[in-house]
Amino acid sequence: MIRRRTPPASPSRYASRAIARGVAVLASSALIAAATGAVAQKIDTPSADRRADTPGLTGITSGSFNGHGGPVRAVASHDGGRAVVTGGFDSAIIVWNLTPAFARQVLRHHDSTVNAIAALPGNCFASGGEDARIAVWCGSDDQPSRVLNGHTAPIAALAVSPDKTILASASWDHTIRLWPLDVTGSVTAGAPRIIEGHKGPVNGLAFTADGSALVSAGYDGQVRLTGLSARAVVLNTKVDAPVNAVAVSLSGEVVTAGADGFVRFLTAALEPAGAVDLGKGPLTTIALSPDGTRLATAGMRTAVTLIDAKARSVSAEILGPGLPVWSVAFSADGRELYTGGADRAVRRWDPATGRPAGVDIATAVEDVTANDPHPGARVFRACKACHGLDAADTNRAGPTLHGIMGRRIATQPGYAYSDALKRMDIDWTADTVARLFEVGPNAFLPGTKMPEQTITNPEDRKALVEWLASKTVP
Ligand code: HEC
Numbered sequence: 001m002i003r004r005r006t007p008p009a010s011p012s013r014y015a016s017r018a019i020a021r022g023v024a025v026l027a028s029s030a031l032i033a034a035a036t037g038a039v040a041q042k043i044d045t046p047s048a049d050r051r052a053d054t055p056g057l058t059g060i061t062s063g064s065f066n067g068h069g070g071p072v073r074a075v076a077s078h079d080g081g082r083a084v085v086t087g088g089f090d091s092a093i094i095v096w097n098l099t100p101a102f103a104r105q106v107l108r109h110h111d112s113t114v115n116a117i118a119a120l121p122g123n124c125f126a127s128g129g130e131d132a133r134i135a136v137w138c139g140s141d142d143q144p145s146r147v148l149n150g151h152t153a154p155i156a157a158l159a160v161s162p163d164k165t166i167l168a169s170a171s172w173d174h175t176i177r178l179w180p181l182d183v184t185g186s187v188t189a190g191a192p193r194i195i196e197g198h199k200g201p202v203n204g205l206a207f208t209a210d211g212s213a214l215v216s217a218g219y220d221g222q223v224r225l226t227g228l229s230a231r232a233v234v235l236n237t238k239v240d241a242p243v244n245a246v247a248v249s250l251s252g253e254v255v256t257a258g259a260d261g262f263v264r265f266l267t268a269a270l271e272p273a274g275a276v277d278l279g280k281g282p283l284t285t286i287a288l289s290p291d292g293t294r295l296a297t298a299g300m301r302t303a304v305t306l307i308d309a310k311a312r313s314v315s316a317e318i319l320g321p322g323l324p325v326w327s328v329a330f331s332a333d334g335r336e337l338y339t340g341g342a343d344r345a346v347r348r349w350d351p352a353t354g355r356p357a358g359v360d361i362a363t364a365v366e367d368v369t370a371n372d373p374h375p376g377a378r379v380f381r382a383c384k385a386c387h388g389l390d391a392a393d394t395n396r397a398g399p400t401l402h403g404i405m406g407r408r409i410a411t412q413p414g415y416a417y418s419d420a421l422k423r424m425d426i427d428w429t430a431d432t433v434a435r436l437f438e439v440g441p442n443a444f445l446p447g448t449k450m451p452e453q454t455i456t457n458p459e460d461r462k463a464l465v466e467w468l469a470s471k472t473v474p
Contacts, residue, residue: 378468
């Protein structure tokens with residue numbers, strides 16, 4: 001049984017403060033308790049077994065990716081649709097390869113929750129954290145190429161202008177910053193433009209399709225449209241509840257996800273144009289499909305809901321697993337929907353049907369754990385996204401575990417270990433590997449980039465190391 005902890009404890013520092021102030025995303029402590037309680041329960045059920053019985057939901061070989069040590073807070077399509085980047089409550093960023101499915105990289109920079117991810121040109125992306133920092137990552141580098149400082153409170157959202165010249169960030173410090181980008185996705189030097197006007201945390205951001213304006217929305221219920229040309233117009237209106245996320249349709253219609261469970265539509269001039277009551281508590285996220293026809297939203301108590309953007313009516317509901325869902329994003333071609341859930345998994349769906357997508361990749365990669373009756377094979381499913389077992393399986397986020405028993409820590413040639421690991425004095429044996437997952441990587445290897453997870457059952461640990469030893473003999 002794999003159990004993953006959520007460092008820092010969820011609800012986080014800012015979330016608790018938010019609850020005190022009644023901030024939208026986490027509208028009440030009861031909801032938080034419901035959300036985190038659900039997490040704890042899920043983890044202790046033998047989900048690996050259950051998934052094995054459910055075609056289409058078997059670990060990373062089908063519709064879902066497992067590797068984060070906490071709920072998945074942010075998700076974005078990346079690398080021309082070949083990858084997905086996710087950010088978690090565990091402060092880790094994971095770059096997932098889609099076909100075949102495996103974790104390419106685990107990246108560490110932020111001190112706490114990664115709240116937002118935005119794809120940038122040039123195979124780069126930006127991450128925004130609860131620590132108020134924005135990091136820009138490019139290619140396969142394991143360190144940010146730039147860190148953008150300036151915000152003084154959590155970053156809640158990031159958006160990139162359609163012509164890819166501006167990265168916009170929304171923060172709980174009540175401001176928005178516009179960071180100039182150059183064609184390679186690098187953020188150019190020069191001070192960002194600061195946009196003020198919100199009277200509370202800014203939670204959502206979206207550019208209009210022609211890039212002429214930026215729409216923002218926040219806890220104060222304000223929806224603001226800021227023109228970006230020289231003679232910039234500013235429009236604003238107030239909706240009936242705090243707004244947690246916003247999207248803008250191709251025709252300029254604005255759609256908000258509210259703390260009261262309403263999806264609201266506003267015209268390009270910010271006049272009310274309808275609402276859908278999903279009725280079940282705060283909505284946390286919203287995304288518009290690239291062709292503008294579909295909206296996806298989800299919330300603390302609301303399943304992933306697909307809305308026909310034109311008819312403004314619910315077209316499908318995805319009833320889990322993995323609820324509540326913290327983040328949704330469409331693939332670049334709109335044919336897949338990615339969701340990041342409280343159960344730490346990232347899932348792929350077909351937005352037309354609401355059914356799991358990506359089942360095909362089961363055949364694209366040899367699954368080392370399939371049809372292996374040894375109980376350790378089942379436990380290893382929690383590791384296989386990141387670790388190969390053969391000497392040659394070296395392009396995953398973690399080092400290959402080939403020859404792990406008897407290997408000194410951080411000595412697999414060609415793998416870029418964290419400095420923390422390089423400084424440690426451990427030889428991997430059945431005992432030390434079992435201990436690693438008894439106390440968890442954060443405690444056993446402080447400073448490691450491996451996401452937090454523990455294996456609570458001693459028999460599972462024993463089975464894992466036994467199986468691992470037999471599969472990794474040099
Ligand atoms: C999301 C990716 C991910 C998952 C899932 C994961 N690991 Fe890791 N693992 C890593 C990374 C990254 C490192 C390198 C850590 C560093 O350099 O700080 C690592 C390092 C290790 C090491 C030390 C290797 C060495 O050469 O010193 C062992 C052993 C290990 N992992 C075993 C496991 C096992 C067993 C599981 C499943 C129970 C697992 N890992 C799950 C990413 C992962």
